[in-house]
Amino acid sequence: MSAAPTETGSEPRTHYLNDGYGIKSWLLTTDHKRIAILYLISITVFFALGGLMAVLIRLELATPEGDLFQPDMYNRLFTMHGIFMIFFFLIPGVPAVLGNFFIPIMVGARDLAFPRLNLLSWYIFNIGGIFAFWAMMHGGIDTGWTFYTPYSTTYASTHVLPTALGIFIAGFSSILTGLNFVVTVHRMRAPGLTWFRLPLFVWAMYATSLIIILGTPVVAVTILLVGAERLFGVGIFDPALGGDPLLFQHLFWFYSHPAVYIMVLPSMGVVSEIVPAFARRKIFGYRFIAYSSIALAVLGFLVWGHHMFVAGMSIYAATIFSILSMLVAVPSAIKVFNWTATLYKGAVSWETPMLYALGFIGLFTIGGLTGVMLATLGIDLHVHDTYFIVAHFHYIMVGGAIMGYLGGLHYWWPKITGKLYSRFWSRISAGVIFIGFNVTFLPQFILGYLGMPRRYHSYPPEFQVLNVMSSAGATILGVGYVIPLVYFIWSMRYGKQASSNPWGAVGLEWETTSPPPTHNFETQPVVSRGPYEYPPPKEAPVVA
Amino acid sequence: MSPDGHATAVHGGGAHAAAAHAGHFDSAEQQRESASLGMWVFLVTELMFFGGLFLAYIVYRSAWPEAFGAASHHLDVRLGTFNTIVLIGSSLTMALAVRSAQLGRRQAVVIFLVLTMILGATFLGVKAYEYHHKAVEHLLPGHGFQFEGADPRHASMFFCLYFAMTGLHALHMIVGLGILTVMLIMGARGRFSAAYYNPIECSGLYWHFVDIIWIFLFPLLYLLERHG
Structure with missing residues (x-):
């Protein structure tokens, strides 16, 4: 905090990036902003691997x-x-990077509640990643990401255990992150920052954290049981030994369905920040959006059965799960309608973050509506395990979660690095990603509906046209992902200096300098109004 | 307010008695509340962790009540009861240790922590004896499993879950003993005072939680079949 201006005039201001140099100052940092950067590097590496x-x-x-x-x-x-x-x-994506960086700033705190735990979670995450990476380098794993028994137990011939152990370990890192966020939001808010003055990004991250806390331990213990089955030859999920493979699916989806909301809720939070900022309007239905995040967290835990309609389930259970799954559409639609209503009569500007946010709204809507179709029992039986499912969840996870992540990265990049990226190239890449994504996955809806099953390496020749389209789209999409990588790195060295508020947005993060000082604010902010008071007043009265 | 300010948060905080708190907190009160809430949230995750096992147990128990009932007769209720009493006793001494820390009674903290650890170790000793006994009776699930009863497959499942649940619980006890050792050293050095007792309070929460898990394990595993 000794940011006493050393030289008047020029710029040698101390901020979190120049407050200490060298590898040690990064690897031993407890600054949430630096840890966010560390996470950004880690997950970009894993994104590249997954992309490959x-x-x-x-x-x-x-x-x-x-x-x-x-x-x-x-x-x-x-x-x-x-x-x-x-x-x-996807699971660490927005929370560990953008949440880590901005939750403390948005609540007006100097750091997360447990800074060392935060650093620990990054190390745990990487250790988990190393296990999975090791397994990949030694031949990989072929069970499908769901680890269904008996593929992962009786008939496993690949590196199930190291991979599962990696996921088990990485799970603890997300638990620690979620715990840190919950305590921070409860206990670290600035004076005057009531719950309903919190930015909706914080609400979304809070709901996400609840899911992480309640869901992740269940998949952890499930993995332990799979491990016990592999190591000790006991049969918790093995029918030959008296077990039930369906129990695995229930336990797995109890976490892994809510995990979908771990992936998409944070991006919804990002969109709730971007839309009012570039529509120059107060967000429509603030409380509805806030509550809908919590509603998604709650409902998300009640719908896991819809992954198992064909796996052996009574018709009554299936009906209940079907109805509950359709209910998820309600809070999702509340968000989409409120964003749209915010745009209405807004002074919309087409900056890059806004392009991503609008892309999110459109693609998420398609993903969400096909989700309602899939919640319908008859349709689900027809398209189960086809490319229709693949297309549906990619619309949610890529079209939703990644669009939101990239939108947030573009929105806050000037704040994170203090540098501006190329406006031209960033808008080009947003367009390329949007087009590439749709060319990739729209044909897959049709393929699936026509009956092409997922997880096969060959298919009947009549499906080739659509598959070639999809592969071509994937190429476009890949190019779209490389462009930001280039101009983001370029901007760090050659980008123009960003002002503290390049978008003219409101929010505590725009009232501190870019990049923020080590302790986020020079003076303790005091909040006296809601988060989306657009248009912003000439002088922001928030910082006392 | 260096980044190292955080480093003094847990370990060094109490040394500077009064209003010592880590740099990113506004007050010792805020720090204490954060630590306490963080611990509660962590215990929620622990509850969900054990919850998966409880679910598996309940599902299989209701699917094969006879096999599970027959298998549960091979558990020693007297040892289980003894262990339950030991563990409840250790919760009492733990609570007294926390209270003594809040009152700044250094010697009492040490005495009660030592008592708690003795009781915890007793529990683990008895548990180890029970495990040994099961091994001798060929009740370890796996290839050497032998069980004279109608349904050895599902009896094996019972022991599978028995070992998974009590084993995970015992693992938590061992971790707890490690934590209490740290608390003992801190307590003996007089780190705790009326103004600073977060670590021991959070350790206490953890210890009570592990006890409560056992309070549910005991009837589920040992007692369900003993009525009437």
């Missing part, structure tokens, strides 16, 4: 014959694509 697998999958599927890979290699590819993308990119 996707490239290979789409290459194989460009032709109907299985000419590039053997079937068991193909099994490994889609399994590891799913594992890296879900457990090591």
Whole structure:
């Protein structure tokens, strides 16, 4: 905090990036902002790994014959694509990077409640990642990311245990992050910052944290049981030994369905920040959006059975799960309608973050509506385990979660690095990603509806046109992801200096300097109004 | 307010008696409340962790009540009861240790912590004896499992879950003993005072939680079949 201006005039201001140099000042940091950067690097590596697998999958599927890979290699590819993308990119994604960086700033605190725990969680995450990476380098795993028994137990011939252990370990890192967020939001808010003055991003992260806290331990113990089955030859999930494989599916989906909300809720929070900022309007229905985040967290725990409609379930249970799954559409729709209403008569500007946010709204809506279709028992039985499902969840996870993540990264990049990226290239890449995404996954809806099953490396020739479209789209999408990587790195060195509030947005994070000082604010902020008071007053009266 | 300010949060905080707190907190009160809430949230995750096992047990128990009932007769209720009493006693001494820390009674903290650890170790000793006994009777699930009864497959499942649940519980006890050792050293050095007792209070919460898990394990595993 000794930011006494050393030289008047010029810029040698102390902020979190120049407050200490060298590898040690990063690896031993307890500053939530630096830890967010560390996470950003880690998850980008895992995203690249998962992306590489996707490239290979789409290459194989460009032709109907299985000419590039053997079937068991193909099994490994889609399994590891799913594992890296879900457990090591999407789940930590927005929370560990953007949440880590901005929750303390948005609540006006100097750090998260437990800074050392925060650093620990990054190390735990990487250790988990190393296990999964080791397994990949030694031949990988072919069970599908869901680890269904008996693939993962009786018939496992690949590195199930190291991978499962990696996920088990990484789970603890997300538990610690969630715990840290919950305590921070409860106990660290600035004076005057009541619950209903919290930015909706914080609400979304809070709901996400609740899911992480309640769900992750269940999958952890499930993995332990799979491990026990492999190691000691006991049969908790093995029918030959008196167990029930369905129990595994119940336990697994009890976490892994809510995990979908761990992935998409944070991005919804990001969109709730971006839309009012670039529509220059107070967000419509603040409380509804806040409550809908909590509603998603609660409902998310009641719908896991819809993954198991064909796995052996009484018609009554299936009906109940079907109805509950449709209920999820209500809080989701509340958000979409409120964002749309915020846009209405707003002074919308087409900056890059807004392009991503609008992309999110459109693609998430498609993903969500097809989700309602899938919650319908008859349709689910028809398209179960086809590309329809694949397309549906990619619309949620890529079209939703990743669009939100990239939107947030573009929105806050000037704050994080203090540098501006290329406006031109960033808008180009947003367009390329949007087009590439749709060309990739829209054909998959049709493929699935026509009956192409997922998880096969070859298919009947009549499906080739749509598959080639999908592979071509994936190429476009891949290019779209590389462009931001280039201009973000470029901006760190050559980008123009960002002002403290380049978008003219409101929110505590825009009232501190870019990049923020080590302790986030020079003076303790005192909050006296809601989070989306647009248009912003000439002088922000928030910082006392 | 260096980044190292955080480093003094847990371990060094109490040394500077009065209003010592880590740099990112506004007050010792805020720090204490955060630590306490953090511990409660952590215990929720622990509850869900054990919850998966409880669910598996309840599902299988209701699916094969006879096999599970027959298998549960091989558990020693007297030892289980003894252990339950030991553990409840240790919760009492733990609570007294926390109270003594809040009152700044250094010697009492040490005495009660030592008592708690003795009781905890007793529990683990008895548990180890029970495990040994099961091994001798060929009741360890796996290839060497032998069980004379109508349904050895599901009796094996019972022992599977028995070992998973009590084993995980025992693991938590061992971790707890490690934590109490740290608390003992801190207590003996007079780190705790009326103004600073977060670590021992949180350790106490953890210890009570582990006890409560046992309070549910005991009837589920040992007693369900003993009525009437």
